Amino acid sequence: MALLITDECINCDVCEPECPNEAIYLGEQIYEIDPHKCTECVGHFDEPQCVQVCPVSCIPVNPDFTESKETLMQKYLRLQDAAIKPA
Template identity: 75%
Template sequence: MALKITEECINCDVCEPECPNEAIYQGEEIYEIDPSKCTECVGHYDEPQCQQVCPIDCIPLDPKHMETEEKLWEKYATLTGNPIP
């Protein structure tokens, strides 16, 4: 399942550089996450880095983009060109 940034976002700029897949970008009003690039940091870290650094906890799972861990690993492999371990 991809993550999403809610309207509580204060545009503090700390999440965007932490994303190893470059899935976070500045939207019209707040930062947004491209669900086709979000792997919840699977393959890179044990926990989503954007959630770890967000000072206001506004990055929940996105129920509109449900994915199994297997799908997240497949996405990781596609995005990085690395094999699934």
């Protein structure tokens, strides 16, 4: 499951630097999460770091991207492999 930032986001800027996969970016009005990069921090941490630091609790699971922990780990491994391969 990827996470999702809701419109309750106050653009406090604390979530973006916490994301180890660089999945969080500033959208047109609020921060957004790229579901293809979000692993809910599986492979990096025990808990999603953005959820831990969010002062308004506006980062639920994205219902459009339901993935098991195993699938999230596979995504993490793919992202890590892509990050270390030369372009």
